[in-house]
Amino acid sequence: MKQKEVITSEKIPIKKTKSSRCIRYNKKKKLKKQTKLSHKKVDISSIIFNPLKHRIQSATRGLCTFDKIHYLKNEWLSIPLCASDQISSKEIKTKYNITTRDLLIETLIREAKFNNDDILEIPSKFLILIETDIINKINLMNKKRQLWIEFGRWLGLKEPIRRRNVHEHLRLKWKKLKHAMGVQNNIKLQNTQKTINTHITRNKKTKLILLARENIQSLNGLINFYHMIKPECIVDLNNRTLVHLENIDNQAVVMQATNAINDYYFHTLKHPSHRSDNFWENFIEHFGAYTRNNLLPFTSSNTASTHNSEHEKCVNNLLCELIPLSDCINKFVQVYYPDLYTKLSKLEWGPFAPKIFGVFPMIAVNFNTISDYHWDEHDNPNCLCILIALGNFDGGELCFPQLKIIIPLRPNQIVAFSSRLLLHGNLPVKRGIRHSIVYFVHSSFFHNLRDFTKVYSDFENGIERNAKGKIILKPVARQNLKDARNFYQPIKLTKAKLKQIRIPPVSTDCRRKYINLRKTRKGLKAEEEDLISDTE
Secondary structure, eight states, rough: OOOHHHHHHHHHHHHEEEEEEHHHHHHHHHHHHHHHHHHHHHHHHSSSTTTTTTOOOOHHSSSSSSHHHIIIIIIIIOOOOGGGGGGOSSEEEEEEEOOHHHHHHHHHHHHTTTTTTTTSSOOHHHHHIIIIISSOOOTTTTTTHHHHHHHHHHHHHSSSSSSHHHHHHHHHHHHHHHHHTTTTTTTHHHHHHHHHHHHSSSSHHHHHHHHHHHSSGGGGGGGTTTTTTEEEEEETTTSSSEEEEESOOOHHHHHHHHHHHHHHHHHHHHHHGGHHHHHHHHEEEEEEETTTTTTSSSEOOHTTTOOGGGHHHHHHOOOHHHHHHHHHHHHHHHHOOOHHHHHHHHHHHHHTTTOOOBBBBEEEEEEEEOOBBBOOBOOTTTSOOEEEEEEEEOOOOOOEEETEEEEEEOOOOEEEOOOOTTBBEEEEEEEEEEEEEEEEEGGGGGGGGGGGHHHHHHHHTTTTEEETTTSSSSOOOOTTTOOOSOOOOOOOSSSSOOTTHHHHHHHTTTTTSSSOOHHHHHHHHHHHHHHHHHHO
8 A cells, every 4th residue: 555655656757747748628618607707796786786776666655856867867768769760780681561541441331340350341422531530630520420430330439429529539549559660750750659548448459359369370370471481571661570489599598598598497386485466466577667657667576575485596597697688688678679679779768777678678587478469559650579488389370360371480580570560479388388478568668758748847836746646845855875774574474375375266357358378377287187088
């Protein structure tokens, strides 16, 4: 034994050169990994929800008027988007022969078909009314009173029908479609933004969705639909992108995102106390910055895990694992839509919410479910939403009934489309688990599409308001807007609440109302049950 020890000790100098190379190589490799990890850790600390800095919705309310104005002017910055921002730099494009007039006529036919399935086209006498009075604004309304009433009956409007009501109904539809197609300039957008969502009633929107839902249930029912499989950019007559499909080269990024969402999904199903209302009722969660129904931007409740602080670690892990995918999505926008990317990169929403997804303020993650046909009315009309499907599945094709386009989207592909303009939804998933992530930008992030008259008026008149928006006489103290301490009180659940276990009677999201979520709630158990039933 001693001899062996002596021999090995003598041979050490000879082996030293060889082993030192390996050591140096391994050290370099280790150092690279560590620098990557340390770099990632630095980024993570500034992007995930930080209760010392970021604020949920309730913490942004009750500020003094001076602080509100300060935030609007100095912390929250935006550049208005315009129609040309949706023009792709892709050299080869497929021009789709679609105009605002075509969309109006198609919308009216769908409306009329709701009352009479035999209707295939608009009678020429009504087309003349559309061309003269609505599109070209030649007022012949008084001369053709009876024809307007007849047109109203054809559309299925409620009795008693008056010519003025029919004219207004069409005018507002035309106005909305023009707005969505970006025909009007940004100044007009600012003036009409208030009326867009209110004049097109939910009832009329529902009629169009019902038609799509009834007529498009499977691939067999899609007659004359174009199947978009390879990378392609379809544009309108103004060269603006309608639908743009591209491949993702980095498969490792896709797998990383898929594994992260699978882990999150199965973990949350297994631990009921970790389920948020959005997850358990609709199987959708929004992460990032939000502005809807609020004066100032804020961190979404799903990002902050307001329902259970024990779930915060799961959210942080998910968001960190999605960073490489978000980088890919940002690169896609930068390459194909440089003007849009430049403007979105200058969008700042201040210290109240983290900046997680590059130029996009927020994402929506759909956990193992699909969406019913819908328009995203809150999305900016001059922006594109970007969608990626993840998982191992068959079916779930993305469908655009207006364009008669269907996309059998695969995990190595991304699709960008005009979500505000185009009706879209999914066909049923036949097999497997299908998640999806949507990157989008709401109109409410842009100052030119918001109305801040009230808060500026309060500032001029020295008015203060409480968190509920009611005027108060007591002065409100100023705050350090970058310090959110004492504004967030975490809720820690050790046991699940009844609503986290009980199956909701119906989804609270209109995009899920008619989607069967039984398989989604069961996860892998549903797949096992299907396999057993198939063998039987």
